[in-house]
Amino acid sequence: MDVVTLGESMILLTPDTDGPLRFVNSFHKTIGGAESNVAIALSRLGHQVGWISKLGDDEFGLYIRNFIRGEGVDTSQVTFAKLASTAVYFKESQPGQDPKVYYYRKHSAASEMKPLDIDQAYFKQAKFVHLTGITPALSASCKETIYHAIKLARQSEAKIVFDPNVRLKLWSKQEAKETLLDIALQSDIVLPGIEEGELITGETEPEKIAAALLKGKVQAVVVKLGAKGAYFATKDESAYVPGYEVKSIIDTVGAGDGFAAGFLSGLIREWDYKKAVQFGNRIGAYALGVKGDVEGYPFWQQVNPEKTGEDILR
Template sequence: MQKLDVITFGEAMAMFIADHPGSLHEVNQFTRELAGAETNVAIGLARLGLNSGWISKVGNDAFGKFIIERLKNENVDTSQVLIDDNYPTGFQLKSKVLAGDPEVQYFRKGSAASHLSVDDFYQEYYTAARHLHMTGIPLALSKETREFAKHALSFMRMQGRTISFDPNLRPTLWSSKEEMVKVTNEFAFQANYVMPGIAEGELLTGFKHPRDIASFYLDEGVELVVIKLGEEGAFYKTQIGEGTVQGFKVQKVVDTVGAGDGFAVGVISGLLDCLSIHDAVLQGNAIGSLAVQAPGDNDGYPTKCQLRNYIENNLQGVK
């Protein structure tokens, strides 16, 4: 079994990005890309030279084949991606924007990925990995994917592996806000590193200040909480210290989707490379800033050399 640095699991979709600005129902031409929070992380880590793997199910269709081939081209291990003959691969439509957040419409209900279950868990694959990255998205897809996530989390904890958790809240996938908060926090409490956005942190904890949000999770046994503050950077806190790392200046924001996943790539890779927490968060800020300057979800993610050069050339004023 190949040794892996990081594995992750979730749903990937074919994404059709409008070629021109406007309401989605008025757009005639789209460009196909890959979408998925966990695939973004796997791709970002692979570009930095880490061995990453992604686990999921896709349909036996053109979209499923596209996803697997795209990930293989990014050097992401797909040996545990199962092909389902009974359910399709999901897809989404995404508007083109000149600034800010695009309009996104999902077509994912009943997808193959939503049928990923504990029966699909391959123990040896997880044993071969140093780290597990999770998001809150699989928790909302179906009862089966939530049970799969619970099993994967428990197994990796028992194996003594580190686990990172990004809430990546998708309120429309949940039956209620109360269920979303309860279940998401149950999983977050069992992770080593928790990385919410500031708005997510407020929603999940009821606190507004980053320090209080972080303390909420630290009191439950989490080792490190890193809170994304957008253009202001990020705040981090452990049981023994805390700090704020300023963000990188961006002249023009093209598309914000994928920035949070890019941030996770920087932090996870930094921690696995034994960087200080400050420097790992600095990497997260750097990749997040690169992500918002590119149109696709992961187009802006750098190689290790590109990341180093970007930080060195833009470090002035960042603390």
């Protein structure tokens, strides 16, 4: 297994028309969730990925499990809750702006995840464990589950890749800062956005954010900079890596997860950090051109530089 990830996936209802949701009469149903987004993108890039979660024992839960399994992701560790529902969220489309997102996830099935839901033997198969800051914000038991996952990853010698993915609608700014910094410093690689880095470290510049996190077990920090690309730093090297130009941006949700998947794909293929970051920029750019969280992620045959003849580090 190349990567194991865990977290909540939800039903995503995207409006068929732009404007306030009160005027929308029809929606398109698909799925969304940071960890499952990464899992699907990695699977399309040719990797073996496992996704751990808890879903409601309902039609939406079955749909999500089947959708993700249909993308080639291993869902054998997904469980179903009898008394809690699968979460739902809505996007509100505004032309030329990032979509507004409305979550209905309180007391969801995924919020009932607990440490006993994780099989230690399953973790032993993984080269990388991908975690986000969303899961510990869902509930106290989810927070315990993340720390248990970190413990199991350490025991299995899997590298921990942590994307803070701040969701301040789920918890206070102070609790988010304290918990996410603690998790970050127990990880091998940290992938903050520029605003997330500022929240966690108090710094505003990519170099200073990276320096503040590059301590303890942390081997590398990659600060995502949106259209400008990303800045990465290790104890031995650092560089700004430019992004890819996207002429028509339709939906920004899922781009950061695409970056994480592309970057992880590069590490699995044993590329150096600069090449892996550039590939992350490229996969993230693909997500911007279509509506939906996962619909834009490419397959390996579309982006394999040996087949396409493209230079990733153009």
